[in-house]
Amino acid sequence: MIYSTVLVLVLALTSPVQEKADKKVDETGFIVDKGLIMVKANCTSCHGPKLIQQNRADAEGWKAIIRTMQKEHGLWQMAPEIEKQVIDYLARNYKPEKRGRRKPLDVPKAWLN
Numbered sequence: 001m002i003y004s005t006v007l008v009l010v011l012a013l014t015s016p017v018q019e020k021a022d023k024k025v026d027e028t029g030f031i032v033d034k035g036l037i038m039v040k041a042n043c044t045s046c047h048g049p050k051l052i053q054q055n056r057a058d059a060e061g062w063k064a065i066i067r068t069m070q071k072e073h074g075l076w077q078m079a080p081e082i083e084k085q086v087i088d089y090l091a092r093n094y095k096p097e098k099r100g101r102r103k104p105l106d107v108p109k110a111w112l113n
């Protein structure tokens with residue numbers, strides 16, 4: 001009990017996360033948002049943050065990346081609620097660009113009437 005209180009305090013004091021700060025970037029280049037502390041704790045010991053920041057994926061995609069990381073690179077299992085925070089953070093902040101997969105077809109006007 002005392003331990004979890006201390007942990008919460010330590011997290012609160014050391015976390016740069018301000019939930020309202022939109023698109024603020026911290027000293028490692030990560031977008032400051034809820035869950036970042038879990039990403040840093042689990043994802044930056046083997047490779048730098050850049051490798052993550054330069055990727056884009058939706059939640060499914062990030063999950064697949066994490067599974068690959070676990071199968072092939074020795075990433076440990078995360079507790080489900082921690083993994084969820086990591087995936088939520090990544091899918092929210094490093095998602096594919098808003099544009100659709102491809103541009104709409106360029107249909108000649110003559111075809112439309």
Ligand code: HEC
Nearest residue numbers: 042043044045046047051052055065066069073074075086
């Ligand atoms: C135990 C070590 C380890 C941990 C922890 C780890 N990774 Fe990796 N990761 C690797 C290795 C090794 C590679 C391949 C590096 C390379 O290709 O230079 C890699 C590559 C990647 C890539 C690039 C994949 C690609 O196809 O370009 C991404 C994205 C990535 N990791 C994300 C993550 C995320 C997100 C986490 C936390 C959930 C994480 N990694 C934690 C070892 C790790």
